[in-house]
Amino acid sequence: MTKINGGATLWARQTIDSDIFYNKPDKWFKIWFYLINEVNHKDNKQFKRGSCFMKYDWIMGKTRATKNQVKHCIEFLKKDKMLATQKATRGFIVKVNKYNDYQTLDSYKKPQEKESKRNTEGTQKPHSLNKYGKYDKYVIKEKSAIFLKAWKDFKEMRRKIKKPMTDKAEEMLLNKLSKLSDDVKEQITILNESTMNDWKSVYPLKDRPQNSEAPQKYISKPAMTADQIKINQRRAKELVNKFSGKFSMPDSISKGGKESEK
Numbered sequence: 001m002t003k004i005n006g007g008a009t010l011w012a013r014q015t016i017d018s019d020i021f022y023n024k025p026d027k028w029f030k031i032w033f034y035l036i037n038e039v040n041h042k043d044n045k046q047f048k049r050g051s052c053f054m055k056y057d058w059i060m061g062k063t064r065a066t067k068n069q070v071k072h073c074i075e076f077l078k079k080d081k082m083l084a085t086q087k088a089t090r091g092f093i094v095k096v097n098k099y100n101d102y103q104t105l106d107s108y109k110k111p112q113e114k115e116s117k118r119n120t121e122g123t124q125k126p127h128s129l130n131k132y133g134k135y136d137k138y139v140i141k142e143k144s145a146i147f148l149k150a151w152k153d154f155k156e157m158r159r160k161i162k163k164p165m166t167d168k169a170e171e172m173l174l175n176k177l178s179k180l181s182d183d184v185k186e187q188i189t190i191l192n193e194s195t196m197n198d199w200k201s202v203y204p205l206k207d208r209p210q211n212s213e214a215p216q217k218y219i220s221k222p223a224m225t226a227d228q229i230k231i232n233q234r235r236a237k238e239l240v241n242k243f244s245g246k247f248s249m250p251d252s253i254s255k256g257g258k259e260s261e262k
Contacts, residue, residue: 010034010103017168019080023201028073029066034062035083039096041103050099055091147184150191157195177202 015021021029037051047053059070077083087094101107158165165173180202181187190202 001144007041009041010104010105010108013107017166017172020076022166022169023074024073025069027063027069028062028076028214029072031059031065032077032082034059035098038105039099039129048094050103051093051095053091054094055087058157086112144184147188147191150195154191154195157198158200161198161200163200173202180204230259240248 020032036052038054038058039050040047041049043049047204056067056070058066059065065073074083074085078085081097084095084097086095155165155170169195177187177190180190181204186205190205193199194202
């Protein structure tokens with residue numbers, strides 16, 4: 001077997017369904033990947049396992065991200081409690097939260113062991129999809145036909161913009177939708193808005209992105225009658241006759257000559 005130098009890091013399969021991988025800018029996951037690979041894999045005199053000294057320039061150099069992208073990514077990681085930082089001279093100290101959990105092989109159980117644990121402890125039952133491809137845990141099959149149509153249209157839109165959803169992503173989005181509103185009619189409105197605007201996610205109606213200015217609705221006027229047309233024609237003719245003599249040129253100029261001096 002070939003020996004690979006430099007060691008390795010562990011990544012759970014569920015990473016592809018994580019928020020930073022699925023919903024955030026591509027550079028953000030690249031930055032996260034770099035940080036995981038750079039922190040200490042074991043304790044040393046300066047830093048403990050899962051932490052290290054870091055600089056913005058180092059991250060930018062390895063990921064080719066801008067300083068602004070690195071800044072926003074780290075802010076997200078800290079807000080999501082994936083990372084902790086501490087100011088230091090000429091840089092900062094990075095600490096990856098739960099590093100031991102995710103970078104220890106014992107944390108990853110075999111499928112048989114997971115299934116056995118679920119059956120014995122009665123927790124985290126496997127997801128079961130109904131004929132609509134939707135999670136029964138959200139009781140979607142009991143929703144109205146209009147909701148099912150709105151959900152189907154949203155999924156089709158995601159496929160057309162080349163952002164199809166995985167089963168896990170569907171679960172996460174439906175969970176978010178249920179938190180936004182308990183009213184089915186409002187949920188349908190939220191889904192339809194996202195579909196019409198090619199939005200990848202769903203948003204509260206009061207917080208949805210606004211267009212700069214909505215166009216005014218055109219209101220057609222009734223057609224004019226024959227009498228109204230005659231009246232308008234007569235008025236136009238009167239105006240022409242009234243102003244026709246006010247803007248005429250002198251005869252000498254109109255004929256190409258010059259006005260005689262008086």
